[in-house]
Amino acid sequence: MFKKDFLWGSASAAYQVEGAYLTDGKGKSIWDEWVKLPNKTFQNTNGDIATDHYHRYQEDIALMAKQGLKTYRFSISWPRLLPTGRYEVNQLGIDFYNNVINECLKYDIQPMVTLYHWDLPKALQDEYLGWESRQIIDDFSAYAKLCFDHFGDRVNYWIVMNEPNIFTELGYLLQMHPPGKSDMKLKLQTYHHTALAHATVVKLFKENHYPGLIGSSIAYSNGYPASESPEDIEACRRYYETIVHYNMDVYYKGEYPQWGLNYLKKTICLLKLKMKI
Numbered sequence: 001m002f003k004k005d006f007l008w009g010s011a012s013a014a015y016q017v018e019g020a021y022l023t024d025g026k027g028k029s030i031w032d033e034w035v036k037l038p039n040k041t042f043q044n045t046n047g048d049i050a051t052d053h054y055h056r057y058q059e060d061i062a063l064m065a066k067q068g069l070k071t072y073r074f075s076i077s078w079p080r081l082l083p084t085g086r087y088e089v090n091q092l093g094i095d096f097y098n099n100v101i102n103e104c105l106k107y108d109i110q111p112m113v114t115l116y117h118w119d120l121p122k123a124l125q126d127e128y129l130g131w132e133s134r135q136i137i138d139d140f141s142a143y144a145k146l147c148f149d150h151f152g153d154r155v156n157y158w159i160v161m162n163e164p165n166i167f168t169e170l171g172y173l174l175q176m177h178p179p180g181k182s183d184m185k186l187k188l189q190t191y192h193h194t195a196l197a198h199a200t201v202v203k204l205f206k207e208n209h210y211p212g213l214i215g216s217s218i219a220y221s222n223g224y225p226a227s228e229s230p231e232d233i234e235a236c237r238r239y240y241e242t243i244v245h246y247n248m249d250v251y252y253k254g255e256y257p258q259w260g261l262n263y264l265k266k267t268i269c270l271l272k273l274k275m276k277i
């Protein structure tokens with residue numbers, strides 16, 4: 001049995017639904033550029049219009065209420081609030097998310113806000129390679145504070161990062177998402193920077209006594225030994241040490257599992273040696 005206050009809801013990401021990709025002062029994100037490259041998306045589709053949630057959010061939220069949803073998880077587009085990633089605030093972007101939040105509350109739907117669902121401002125990627133640089137921590141924290149200050153009086157649930165292990169793997173190892181690189185060291189480095197940004201933002205949230213709950217959403221995949229043999233059990237342990245626990249421990253405990261960390265360090269050294277050979 002679910003409790004009466006259990007939050008049944010729906011979720012979206014800004015780039016998936018908003019459209020209006022250059023409307024009302026919004027800056028470009030890395031996805032606005034990536035999807036225009038040939039063969040990067042199914043049938044070369046893009047999010048320029050998407051489901052036009054930017055203009056149709058009222059009817060969308062009314063449909064959620066009709067379905068009986070109790071929460072709406074949506075992400076804020078960083079470049080819609082800060083077109084160049086920092087400094088200059090786009091008031092029309094602030095107004096849009098204020099309207100979305102207020103529309104949710106009108107129907108007694110709890111807004112659940114994701115701060116980062118992969119749409120990095122293109123300006124920061126161009127300036128210092130985005131998540132590859134520690135500069136991203138300060139810029140992301142300033143963006144997060146902007147959101148807390150403008151929306152924190154009505155938002156009780158905050159998700160800092162959406163599946164950082166996925167976007168760093170697809171973007172820096174498997175070449176399937178922007179920036180389309182394949183480098184194990186970069187994959188681990190960018191993931192580490194997401195963990196530092198998460199910790200900095202959570203610390204900021206708590207020290208400034210913003211109301212509500214905050215955390216990040218990490219993609220989790222179970223692993224099971226193929227049999228009860230010692231070899232299979234050990235293989236499963238290694239999977240957790242280098243994937244599941246490696247991704248989650250640094251967010252939750254502030255450190256990586258030692259065996260997994262040592263193994264990945266050795267792997268990177270071997271990859272470098274192989275490239276030199």
